[in-house]
Amino acid sequence: MAESICRALRDGALEGEHAPALTIKDxxxxxxxxxxxxxVLSQLSSFILAGKSQSGGLVVVSFSxxxxxxLELLKNxxxxxxxSDKRIQILDCYSDPLGWKDRLIEAGNFTxxxxxxxNSSTANVLKDVKHMDKLYNSIVERGKGLIGxxxxxFSVAIDSVDEMSRHASTSSVAGLLSNLRSHDQVSSIFWxxxxxxxxxxxxxxxxxxxxxxxxxEPLHQPANGHRGDLENLSLIEHNLKKGKFHVRIKRRxxxxxxMSEEVHIEQSxxxxxxxxxxxxxxxxLVPKVQFSLELSEKERIDRANVVLPFxxxxxxxxxxxxxGRRSLADSKHERQVAATEKVQTNEDSGGGEIIYxxxxxxxxxxxxxxxxxxxxx
Amino acid sequence: MNQxxxxxxxxxxxxxxxxxxxPLRGRIVAIEDQVETSGSFVLHHILKxxxxxxxxxxxxxxxxxxxxxxxxxxLRKLGxxxxxxxxxxxxxxxxxxxxxxxxxxxGISPECGLIALYGKIYKTIVALPEVSSKNVTIIIDDLxxxxxxxxxxxxxxxxxxxxxxxxxxxxxxxxxxxxxEDIYSSADRPTFLLQMEYLADILIKAEPLATGLASDxxxxxxxxxxxxxxxxGSSRNKISNFHFKVKExxxxxxxxxxxx
Numbered sequence: 049m050a051e052s053i054c055r056a057l058r059d060g061a062l063e064g065e066h067a068p069a070l071t072i073k074d075x076x077x078x079x080x081x082x083x084x085x086x087x088v089l090s091q092l093s094s095f096i097l098a099g100k101s102q103s104g105g106l107v108v109v110s111f112s113x114x115x116x117x118x119l120e121l122l123k124n125x126x127x128x129x130x131x132s133d134k135r136i137q138i139l140d141c142y143s144d145p146l147g148w149k150d151r152l153i154e155a156g157n158f159t160x161x162x163x164x165x166x167n168s169s170t171a172n173v174l175k176d177v178k179h180m181d182k183l184y185n186s187i188v189e190r191g192k193g194l195i196g197x198x199x200x201x202f203s204v205a206i207d208s209v210d211e212m213s214r215h216a217s218t219s220s221v222a223g224l225l226s227n228l229r230s231h232d233q234v235s236s237i238f239w240x241x242x243x244x245x246x247x248x249x250x251x252x253x254x255x256x257x258x259x260x261x262x263x264x265e266p267l268h269q270p271a272n273g274h275r276g277d278l279e280n281l282s283l284i285e286h287n288l289k290k291g292k293f294h295v296r297i298k299r300r301x302x303x304x305x306x307m308s309e310e311v312h313i314e315q316s317x318x319x320x321x322x323x324x325x326x327x328x329x330x331x332x333l334v335p336k337v338q339f340s341l342e343l344s345e346k347e348r349i350d351r352a353n354v355v356l357p358f359x360x361x362x363x364x365x366x367x368x369x370x371x372g373r374r375s376l377a378d379s380k381h382e383r384q385v386a387a388t389e390k391v392q393t394n395e396d397s398g399g400g401e402i403i404y405x406x407x408x409x410x411x412x413x414x415x416x417x418x419x420x421x422x423x424x425x
Numbered sequence: 426m427n428q429x430x431x432x433x434x435x436x437x438x439x440x441x442x443x444x445x446x447x448p449l450r451g452r453i454v455a456i457e458d459q460v461e462t463s464g465s466f467v468l469h470h471i472l473k474x475x476x477x478x479x480x481x482x483x484x485x486x487x488x489x490x491x492x493x494x495x496x497x498x499x500l501r502k503l504g505x506x507x508x509x510x511x512x513x514x515x516x517x518x519x520x521x522x523x524x525x526x527x528x529x530x531x532g533i534s535p536e537c538g539l540i541a542l543y544g545k546i547y548k549t550i551v552a553l554p555e556v557s558s559k560n561v562t563i564i565i566d567d568l569x570x571x572x573x574x575x576x577x578x579x580x581x582x583x584x585x586x587x588x589x590x591x592x593x594x595x596x597x598x599x600x601x602x603x604x605x606e607d608i609y610s611s612a613d614r615p616t617f618l619l620q621m622e623y624l625a626d627i628l629i630k631a632e633p634l635a636t637g638l639a640s641d642x643x644x645x646x647x648x649x650x651x652x653x654x655x656x657x658g659s660s661r662n663k664i665s666n667f668h669f670k671v672k673e674x675x676x677x678x679x680x681x682x683x684x685x
Contacts (some may be wrong), residue, residue, distance in 0.1 A: 117594070152540065
């Protein structure tokens with residue numbers, strides 16, 4: 049499923065249509081959004097450099113990581129950005145997003161060290177990220193610079209819409225993303241969002257702008273207990289290595305396709321597998337003891353079929369409560385049957401039964417005090 | 426005695442092995458505490474370890490909470506002389522107790538406020554000899570008081586933290602910040618707290634015990650060490666939980682049920 053998203057971004061926009069847009073959404077309970085962003089970034093970069101994609105270049109708008117981080121990330125995936133024919137440009141909104149360094153220099157007695165000089169060909173520092181117009185123009189300028197004129201297109205990757213939303217209003221951020229999507233030279237666009245940093249409507253606005261939404265959720269919900277609870281701790285640790293990866297794709301014909309996978313964060317990187325059954329997940333959490341703590345499939349079915357004495361069957365019949373005494377008619381039948389079989393076996397579909405023998409037939413049922421008087425039985 | 430009892434905390438932070446080069450280089454540590462369980466002892470512990478005679482670490486301490494004399498007293502009991510370290514240019518103390526930023530967004534001038542503080546930290550690091558080989562630790566005590574000094578603008582504080590973060594990438598500094606969880610957790614959406622949690626490579630939470638107050642256990646520490654190495658896109662999340670007891674000259678850390 050993750051691959052289908054990357055393919056959709058690779059294939060880009062149809063003539064006369066908006067570019068496909070992907071929102072990657074996570075929360076603190078399952079903070080893998082950035083891993084997924086890096087995965088999609090490396091995949092799309094490979095496609096672009098191999099000439100397999102609609103877009104001829106990629107503009108990475110980096111708010112939350114330095115440009116050198118992305119250079120190194122791509123280098124480790126075998127993509128050398130510097131020598132890659134200038135197909136990838138990084139717009140640096142990380143190093144000095146608000147122009148503080150310039151203001152300090154103006155105020156005197158401050159010298160900023162020139163750092164990342166080697167990246168100056170690929171990284172361009174933006175010092176005023178509060179104005180979405182300027183940001184939009186910078187992105188489009190970089191993109192056009194990558195591909196030249198004509199019918200070529202470029203892709204855009206924004207590593208943190210949260211940072212953008214901190215500096216500008218939701219409507220201007222939405223405006224920027226919408227304008228990029230509808231720009232006829234933009235092939236595809238994707239961004240990362242931490243859903244718990246915003247009101248629900250902000251996330252909703254961004255989701256409406258996207259043709260694909262991936263959201264990350266924890267595999268296990270820890271109980272509302274205290275952190276010190278060992279079980280909770282192991283659940284939290286589990287949740288930090290694995291999660292659920294949901295994908296929602298809006299098709300052109302209006303249909304929405306929803307898929308889910310499991311995502312694993314390992315030493316070697318991120319991997320996606322199909323969702324395992326709940327039993328397999330819980331296997332890892334069951335303590336290892338010498339007796340079986342779990343039910344077999346047959347036992348589970350039998351348990352599900354047991355009719356509890358006070359359970360409403362909902363079949364309209366008056367509720368018969370078996371109090372352990374058999375009526376005369378029944379007991380006669382019983383004596384005949386009991387002679388041949390001691391144990392009632394179930395020959396039907398395996399329905400379970402509760403067999404209750406009262407200690408003594410002389411025992412009267414509880415008369416005056418009915419402990420269940422207050423219950424609706 | 427000191428080393429033995431704080432071993433669990435050192436282990437969780439990666440400080441139990443050699444501290445040269447400084448294991449927290451380029452990493453951000455966020456400490457969250459509550460009224461019942463103050464997390465300042467974690468700050469003091471990291472400060473003490475960073476000023477260990479075996480290392481060439483430099484610490485820049487940004488104090489919004491207490492004056493120098495307070496930390497001097499506390500660290501003396503832990504066996505560290507801040508005055509000597511300050512004289513040796515290994516410890517820089519920025520007293521921010523009287524900082525009051527001018528109100529209004531556009532009124533933020535570089536002469537005062539957090540922009541100036543950032544400038545001051547930058548200049549201090551750049552002025553250090555052989556800056557590339559020094560391990561600089563920036564410690565902030567604490568973020569909620571910084572927000573007060575910024576007239577309640579958490580955005581301004583987050584901007585400042587972003588710029589401090591650029592220092593971790595530019596100079597490989599470590600950044601340690603203390604914040605109070607219970608101030609923000611009652612809000613509908615504790616955004617400020619969450620922003621720091623997303624930012625942090627190591628998250629340390631000091632909380633009371635689930636069972637309430639106790640005389641021989643002061644609280645529990647949960648250390649989430651993300652161990653992230655985004656360069657390879659890998660991550661080694663490790664979570665540790667243990668109890669602690671703050672004594673006069675030392676903090677004892679031990680697993681639940683194994684007092685001492």
